[in-house]
Amino acid sequence: MVTIRKLESDAGKLEKYIALEERELKSKIEHLNDILISDLIPAAENILASEKKLADLQSALSKISQRKKCLGEEESQRQSMVVDANQLELENKAVLDEMEQTRKRFDLLDDSEASCPVCDQPLGKHSRDHLKGELENQGIKGRRKYRENQFRISELREETKKSEQRLSNARTLLTKENDELEKAIFTVEAQIAACQEKKATIPKINEELRSLSERCEKKNFSLSEQSQLRDIERSILNLGYDNGRHADLDQKVRNLEPFGDLFAQIEQAAERRRSLREFIDSNAESSRQREFEINGWNSTMHSLKSRLSESSEIEKALSSSRTRLEELRTELQSAISSRDVAQNSLREIETFEKEIEMLNKQILEDSNELEIYEELAAAFGRNGIQALMIERAVPQIEETANELLGKLTDNRMAVRLQLKEGRIDRTTGLRSEELDISISDEVGTRSYETFSGGEAFRIDFAIRISLSKLLASRSGAPLPILFIDEGFGSQDSSGQERLTEVIQSIQPEFEKIIVITHIDHMKESFEERIEVLKTEHGSTFQLV
Template sequence: MIPVRLQIKGFLSYYDPVDLHFDSFDLACISGSNGAGKSSLLDAITWVLFGEARRRDDTIINHRSPAAEVVLDFNYENAVYRVQRSKQKEKTATLDFFIQSSAGNWKPLTEATLRATEDRIRQTLRLDYETFTNASFFLQGKADLFAQQRPGDRKRILAAILGLETWELYKEEAARRRRGFEIELANIEGAITEIETELKETDDRHARFNALNKEYATKKELVDARKALLDQQRLISDRIENEMKRIEKQSLEIKRLHAELDRQVDDLRARQEERKQFRQQIENENNIRVEHEQWLKNQKTLAEWETIASNFRQFEIKRHSPLLKIEVERASLQTELNNLIATNKTFTTLQEGMPSLLMQVEEFQQAIKTDSDQLEMRSVLENDMRELLAEKARVKAENSALKVAMDELKERISTLQATTGAICPTCEKPLNSAERHRLMGELNLRGKEKGNAHRENQKIFEHCDTLFREKETELLALQRVDADLKLQQRLFDVKSEEFRKNQVDIENWMSNGLVRLESIQKILLNETFAQDARAELVVIDEELKKLGYDAATHEEIRKIELTGRESQQSLLQLEQAKSTLAPLEREIESLEKAICSAEEHLQELEEEFQSDGQKMNETSAASPDLSQLEKEYYSIQVDVNKLLTEVGYAQNQVDVLKIQQAQKLVKLEEKETVNLKISNLKILERAFGKDGIPALLIEQALPEIESHANDILDRLSASGMSVKFETQREFRDKKRDDRKETLDILIRDSAGEREYELFSGGEAFRVNFAIRLALSRVLARRSGARLQTLVIDEGFGSQDAEGRQRLIEAINLVRTDFAKILVITHLEELKDAFSARIEVTKEASGSQIHVVSA
């Protein structure tokens, strides 16, 4: 991982945005005073990549900033990536991951969740925070992190740094495949067991097949014999059925002839009844003719009355017109009278309400005067409110300035409290303890004065605000008065206009409408309307009297004529009877002969039907039961079919034995193949495990790491110290012949071999530095572009001048193995040892950086 660009905002001591480009140097010193923010640059890198820093909660956010944001562009294995992480106070952090396309655009690699995105970044780098810092970062307080790990953890971290986690993936894949083949083997063995169990039944299956085949042949002969007997009986049954159908037809024909005979008898009786009626009508001929002549006379008299009635109806129609005119005129006058009466009631009510309406007009006039008097105070209130707003604005502006001044004093006091070597903000000279406390006292006193002024202004602001709200309440009340005034004015105008209009309407009614009402009442009472229609009606009534029409007499003659109409029908029936009687006599004689012939034919058919039926019953009784024969046949056939199915199944069971024998050979070959695969995969699991290839690779890498570490340590200690790695040691149990896997660090100097904890701070740092630098150097060579950045954040303070020079020489020694080396120090004498410097300063607005190149 090679950093290209780092952007920081609101992170730890960096309040304002900072933009650091790494492309102008390969080795640089990050310098600055204690607390300036040097280590925060490294915290920004580890935080944006892994979410890890010296602090992990909201304390990473600058106290003046609402959020912290870090963006890192880096080159990794010939690709450029960007990671952007931000966090707002008391909220979850956000994380975005990008890769740069060939066109220079950023393509998102961000996953659905923050944790998934962090996993994606770790997979891309193939390193986690712990491994990354162990290999590339010498952070404050963590230079001995690798050396202080337990032996087992050292081996795990070294394996991760060397990229040996891939072998663990290989081991897991081999184990996964082995488990799959073991499941397959279990299935194969189960199949073989089932096949062998089935093959043990060979003799039983052959014996069962032969027995079933023999039984089937016997049953087949029996069912064939029953089939022949059944076919013969079916032929006999068909003949009997045909004879029964013929007899049934005879029965139907006899029934039809009986019905036909009954119909002829009924016709004969009906004709005889008609003959009787015709003879009676002929005997009553004289009476019928007398009644018919009387009816003709009555019919003539009715015609005369119909003529008189027609003339009467004409005059009645003429009366309708004058009567209608009289009623229309009456209805028109009555409608007008009703309307005038209703209008008179309305004006009477209106006149009674005039005093009340006049009183309302006077009340609205008085309310208008009262509201107008109150509104004269509005301009005074508005002027008072403008003055109060101006005073509030003045106090608020003054307090804002006081707040800024108090915050600056608070920050200066915090800076003086946090550091021991503070700089005077006025003369920029170092302060001793007494001067620092005196300056802090002055700043506290000034802060108290400004706080008192701020609180006094706040009281003034609150008092003005209270008065303003009171005035505002009064003004709102006047606004309601103003609205009420407008309402009262509108109501006054409406009621005044209503009063004036009512006066005019009442006067018009009294002079016109009331006079017309009295006139109509008199006309209706005296019936003095529609005089022309009344005269016309008198003339028509005189003509009606001259006709002498009597409706009751007319109706009586109509009823008599209606009753006599039956004589006309009786006369027609008489004439019909005289003409029909002779043919009817001949028809009766013909029917009597036909009935006699039908009775003789029907008797012959019934005798033949009785004879054929008796013969049929005798034949049916002598025949066997066909349904019983069919039942017995089908029962035997079911048994034969069942036996045939069992024979087929037994044959299949015998045939399948040959297939299973061949399948057993196939499964045995598959078992042998799968066993071989499982055996090979178990070998691979052991080879890919921590005691296999990874252990061999570590064994191969350790001599190179040890050689580089001793080469660097030789320079740092003037050939006085060396380091050695041991990967095995004896168990505490002396009875065991094998050795325990470990990764011990043995350190030797002029005093001999000692434990790591017994070395001084400077000596321990040189050992840690040599091991870590050697580790990074070897890894950089072995992994190509994997670990190409080295950061050193401590150690120079624990070394004397000669030790510091040797550390610088060691750094230059491995310079060609890394694309970027960053050395952090606060020692002024070390700045000139580096051609490029990143100077970090602490200002009032926060930490700032300046890149200086030689």
């Protein structure tokens, strides 16, 4: 028979289920509304702004393409400057060749039997001077042209270098900007596509919201449970259930509840009484068992006392044995200590043997390295590679010095450099090498110290220039500037002219040659001059 309690319990369960379904339906509606308001609608509204941003980015990308075209034009200009510089270098090479030919023709005119290059007739002094003047003017023009071209080449090279640096920096910057713009365009396009996709889902979400709202308003959910709940409510009405009668019965039940508690306490007390009775009986049995065991233990104790009186001699023997045992233990401990000391000594000896073996090996390696270092010291010492390099360098110095000295003295003087044994070195006990300088002229071969100041200056000039060239060739570095400070006062006018000619002949080998002199005749031999003037307020200079 179905009771009212059962019907009310079933009705409560159905009501909870229906309420849960309704909450889930409303929660789904609220979730869809949140998606629509916070995500889909803002995404749809953001499409226009994203499309405008995309157009701006594409416009910036097209401007970068235009800037790349401008860089291409600048690259063409740079290539043009490179071509111009190369053309000027070729032109300078031709100018140098022409100057060399002019110099040779000028040298031919120094011969008293020089002839005309056109008619092959002997030239008089006036004609030679006239041709020399023309050739000298040609040489001056050639030098001026060469310097102008060199200056222009330097300007073009510098401008080319700067342009190349600018182009490199600009290309790097454009590449970086282009990559950033392409990345930004890709990101914006992806955003637009995502926004359009979200915009397309708005009608579907709205339709689903309309359907869910309609179901919620019409209670179109959990239809089976709602039907069951209505049936239960009808059943409760059919039972004629009286709430007042039910309340009276509940009150009577509550009034009788204290008597139920008292009955439960009585039952618990009876249970405890039975447990205590069983515990008392168990303790009595245990007491009887303990008395029986104590009697047995007393008998055993009397027996042991009698046996103990008989074992006095055994105790004496045991005491003696214990004393002997202690002596043996002491001896054993001493033996163990001696063994440990011996083992430690043995380990130390093994360690010393290994160290001795390693030291012998290290001594052998050090001896081999010492032999190698001694060989290297001999090779890199004075009598080794240095001596070999000096022996090879002396002929080069001699050849270059003789070439310059021949120009300075009209081939009247020549230098001879020869290595010979010198004094004994106190540290090594070996003889050092000394460089003997001897000069040959029309008189004969003499030592360097016997020549006058003017001749010694020419010799010094030739040897120093040859040493500078050798050092530059060995180090791989160019000789950009040559300084010549005074020394011309010891020369006669002919010697000064020859020095000037030699300086001009070696001019292509240096970027600049700076000559310091107080002789007016020497000053006039050079086109570009820096004159230092003393005034009342101090020294000043001017470019001439």
